[in-house]
Amino acid sequence: MSALAEDTAVDTAPVLSAQGSAVRVRFAPSPTGTLHVGGARTALFNYLKARNEGGKFVLRIEDTDEARSTRESEDSMVKDLKWLGLDWDEGPDKPGDCGPYRQSERKHIYADVAKQLVDSGFAYPCFCSEEELEAKRAEAEAAGRPPQYDGTWRDADPAAVQAKLDAGEPHTYRFKVPPGKVVAIKDLVRGDVSWDADSTVGDFILLRSSGVPVYNFCVAVDDALMGITHVIRAEEHLTNTLRQCLILDALGRARPQYAHCSLILGEDRSKLSKRHGATSVDQFRQQGFLPEAMKNYLSLLGWNDGSEKEIFTEDELKQSFDLRRVIKSPAVFDMQKLRWMNGQHLRALPDEELSPLVGTALVEAGICTDAQGEFVAACTHICKGSMELVADAVPQVQMMLSYPLVDTLVSEEAHEIMEDGFVDIAKAVLAAHEAGELTPASEADAAAQWKAWIKALGKTLGRKGKRLFHPVRVAITGAMSGADVGEQLACLRAAGGEGVEHVSLDARMAQLREWVDKQ
Template sequence: MTVRTRYAPSPTGYLHVGGAWMAFFNWLFARHHQGVFVLRIEDTDRDRSTEEYERSILEDLRWLGIDWDEGPDVGGPYGPYRQTERGALYNAAAQTLLGRDAAYPCYCTREELEADRQQAAAERRPPRYSGRCRNLTPDERRAREAAGRVATLRFRVPQGRPTIVVEDLVLGQVEFDPADLDDFIIQRSDGTPLYNFANVVDDHGMDMSHSLRGSEHLSNTPRQVLIYEALGWTPPRFAHFPLLLGIDRKKLSKRHGDTAVREYAAQGFLPEALVNFFALMGWYPEDGRELFTVEELIHRFRIEAVGKSPAVFDIQKLSWMNGVYMQAAYRQNPDRVVDLVIACLRDQGLLDGEVTPEQRAYVARVVAIMGERLRLPRDILTYGDFFFRPQVAFDPQAVAKHLSGPDTAKVLRHLREALAATRRWDLPTIEAAVRGGAAHLGVEDKAVIHPLRVALTGKTVGPGLFELIEVLGKERVLERLDRAIARAVEPPASTPR
């Protein structure tokens, strides 16, 4: 059997991280089994579906490295791959169900259905379809049509059917009582199929072997199984992945921050970090390892290792992981990371116009010394904005702690003299000048290092001091020391007795 999985987004918005997460696992499962991954567009919501959103979904999937073997843009033997182009297939299946008395036309008005819901609420029972149109005679149907009523199509849930048993690849054996189901609509009056019906027709028509999806779809499973049975088709193997929650253990939503994949891309998250992160939300490698290449994930993935407990979208862990991949990306292709940082600096107005080769080289040197602090391009603003601002923005607490002592001006003046006297501007020379200054003043190294850092950067934390001095350059360092000396607190003049 050839493994065939699919991802079927609705083009009613940008690709959500939850959707991308499930797309990735369907893709990963297919690739692990050397199978086929299909992209299907569920665009039956004509009011909200747009070509722009469809294009953006395809772009974002490709950005993540998720490719497909069949789909609306590449074709395939089981097309069309947009639901709006599959109407004849839905109508044929609907006629089959009608012919087998597994479905029937329902003429109930919205007002009648709303009255039924209100009565159920008043009686404190769950709303169910009353079955008003379940057993209409042909004459009764014709009378309703003559009165101008239009019909939806309802599936006839078999009465007295035994328990529905599904062997789920993640959850194990799951049982559903058909008595809990009421007759449900499968086709609107305009012929548009509803989700459960279209899902069955499409998955069967595209020869899907497996349906990997989120646990929120578990409640759809018994209805889909009944439709499969009524049409004489075999369902795919189901695997329901755990719910995706925010760090507060509530369903992931906008209140947890960005939720669209392209929002993460715009922040400088790398696709390889996101897919690695996706893999660890629900899948638990036996050795507890956390960092994998895509090739390793394809080789090692086992659906048996997917957990049942909800998966947590921990943005702090994603940021850490992105930092690891940023360092790896810089080692392999420095320009890739430099481009991301330059884009961030442009957004903040710290770079404008055409970036010269000299400016690019300067940014590259800054990136090189940021090290693990650079988890995202915007971290350059937190730890290294002083590299790009003409004036140092001083942290008041840093000034109070390190630039307000009685000897600050003396210390900074001596360091300026030592640095100005250097003939070379490299790490060994800079370090020797600073440490030599401390020795000359008879103080510990930290007594000069902390004031010097604040004088040059305005901060108490950041890249290595000697490295940042080298990158800033001699002229800029001396200018900043002059300004810091001018604002330093001078010791009060002694009063003669």
């Protein structure tokens, strides 16, 4: 039984007329796993190209690999793209004139186009069994020839071909590569690339004996019928371009402009993989990275605007993106750089946007139960300047709520402070607490009261700079470093007001008194 549909008729002219007008780009993932950061960068570059030039961004699901493609994978990829904020103009959930947008729903189209290629002499049925093909490959390799199909059925007697078709014998459909054909492209990233088609690929399969179309055939047909003007993808797809161009040429359709971006490498210069840590978009989302930071960082993996600028808003990326500034050398994924960049974007958020993120992290860590109270607001204000990830607030807040005085005082780090009269500072802090000087009359006056107190203490003791601030910090917080002590005290007061477990100022001073009494 023929794999070609005899009764299909697809009017492609109206769709193909879009070619050569407005920019139309596509992101076409195979739903066989999660969205890798390499795929996310490809999607981002296509998205920015479309938005920069007022074009259309198409989402196409390439799910003809029936054994591995799943709707669950497709749904997770769509979720990740939406989290990144890469909205598409046409896709499975946004029907347009070029649908359907899942390849599994376009089989009748591929069958019709294959029939057109057979009728025009660019394709033919091949009745070789898998055993015969394997024998031919082994023979070619033994003779030192490329293991390509030898054209057994390329110019077979039409009557013999028809007899086998009538008998329902299993067969594939192969593309007839023109003798001496050279395919050349001017890649927007890699420059001039060319192939000797006949010696490189030979007559390749378009439709399997099951009627399932092969990857390159689907891609070429879809790019043509969807009016794709630019194909931006990873360099590993460069070798697919030869077959796709041959099919497009045979269909009389204009080729899109190609841009093959280099691979993303790990810091050891090998291809980025799971052994380098997180590689999927969802993993980075779960770790607390912001979508704005991910877009910013991914955009700079192989592209820059010609300046030293590193922090971009999405609007700035849309305005600046140009394929001519994509370089062909590999990009290295630097996790520390991503963390730093995420910190920059966190600090750029208004407190009213950052506070709920911090609050959620603190609630999930069991530190508090209210993600929007004064305690969370105080913690956000304190942690904002040092966070690279929202989760970084958790250990900082846990440290603020604790009072590791004893461990700190016996540490090597505290030796200099201990030798420089720490006992005198401790006694002065205890006296101030007993006099109520460390408890403000109101939160509105707290910051000014704290500054006035520590300034007066410095004059009384004849200390200034780190000889004053470091020992006071240790006495009140129990730690050698951290946020502004006055701000930490405000955080403790908020914790007390909301029932957050913590070592109160009274409990701290009791521990400090116990230590002083032993000296």
